[in-house]
Amino acid sequence: MTVAQTENLNIIAQDDMPSPGDIKAQLPLTDTAAATVLAGRRAVQAILDREDPRLFVVVGPCSIHDPVAGLDYARRLKALADEVSDTLLLIMRVYFEKPRTSTGWKGYINDPYMDDSFRIDEGMARARKFLLDVNELGIPAATEALDPIAPQYYGDLIAWTAIGARTAESQTHREMASGLSTPVGFKNTTDGSLDAAVNGIVSAANPHSFLGINGQGRSAILRTRGNRYGHVVLRGGGGRPNYDTVSVNLAEKALEKAGLARNIVIDCSHANSWKNPEYQPLVLRDMAHQIREGNSSIVGAMIESFIEPGNQKIPADLSQLKYGCSVTDACVGWDTTVDMLRQTHETLREVLPKRTTLA
Structure with missing residues (x-):
């Protein structure tokens, strides 16, 4: 009697993947990069604890697709970060994984050559190399945690993590967040609801045990102590923005009801700007006005x-890609970015030092 095959019926190949330890051995953490990571994490924690009156701003491309242009941006951002550092802590947005509603390019790790070759092994190494280079410049990095295995490969190079709108209510991502070494921002869901984000913060603050991998790539039971630096990110949804005074006040009340600190981050993009980058400066200006009017x-x-500025489709001939232009969501350009952050710095430089009370 022949036993019927009951597994891997839709798997056509299984390619070897280097372990986290293998890739870290090729691209080890340097003293300079480690200092940048730790300083970035501590600064965000101090802001959340109200020991540092500044705001932190996660700013950068919707996604990384060209490391040359990405490092060009990082160098510019480092100079601007030094200029506004008394008011704003700038953290570079370094997103390698893109969640998709249906189909589309899944990001630099999944498909680094943007040709459907899906060399995830090379993408992971290239992503780690890019993060090392960014941190070596002295600018901390932020990312979205999408794949639960990926943090083992480059989590030591991240200062702030987002849990996205599509995964905020996922038990897997809440468990992962409970073990991350960074502060974690939970976004409200795409319908605009805050419940998943608030519940996610509560869940991630508690210990969890779950299945994962260790540094050698072996299956392991990961046991966490919980992450007390969860906070909410308002990104709009359900056909409307939620950065306005009323929405922020409702978010404050939801956090209070759950026994959580009133720590709120405003996402100037996504549904808050109707995915139109021209509206991002208006969102940031409104946020600064709320702070001037007493928001804490x-x-x-x-x-x-x-x-x-803007974005572009990925062409069949990749040599036709426009340098420094997003291949996913549309972005504001560098000149607008400088104007936005300098204006916010100037607007809030005398206001923020007075915000000493814990919200």
């Missing part, structure tokens, strides 16, 4: 920004 719960912002 807004601790940070997110901006989708690249060298060139």
Whole structure:
């Protein structure tokens, strides 16, 4: 009697993947990069604890697809970060994984050559190399945690993590967040609801045990102590923005009801700007106005920004890609980014030092 095959019926290949330890051995953490990571994490924690009156701003491309243009942006951002550092802590948005509603390019790790070759092994190594280079410049990095295995490969190079709108209610991502070494921002869901984000913060603050991998790539039971630096990110949804005063006040009340600190980050992009980058400066300006008028719960912002404004489709001939222009969501250009952050710095430089009370 022949036993029927009951597994891997839709798997056509299984390619070997280097372990996290293998890739870290090829691209080890340097003292300079480690200092940048730790300083970035501590600064965000101090902002969330109200020990540092500044705002943190996660700013950068919607996604990384060209490491040359990405590092060009990072160098510019480092100079701007030094200029506004008394008011704003700038963290570069470095997103390698793109969640998809249906289909589309899944990001630099999944398909680094943008040709459907899906060399995830090379993409992971290239992503780690890019993060090392960014941190070596002295600018901390932020990312979205999408794949639960990926943090083992480059989590030591991240200062702030987002849990996205599509995964905020996922048990897997809440468990992962509970073990991350960074502060974690939970976004409201795409329908605009805050419940999943608030519940995610509560869940991630508690210990969890779950299946994962260790540094050698072996299956392991991961046991976490919980992450007390969860906070909410308002990104709009359900056909309307939620950065306005009323929406922020409702978010404050939801956090209070759950027994959580009133720590709120405003995402200037996505549904808050109707995915139109021209509206991102208006969102940031409104946020700064709320702070000037006495708001004490807004601790940070997110901006989708690249060298060139707008976005582009991925062409069949990759040599036709426009340098420094997003291949995913549309971004504000560099000149607009500078104007936005300098204006916010100037607007809030005398206001933020007075915000000393814990929200």
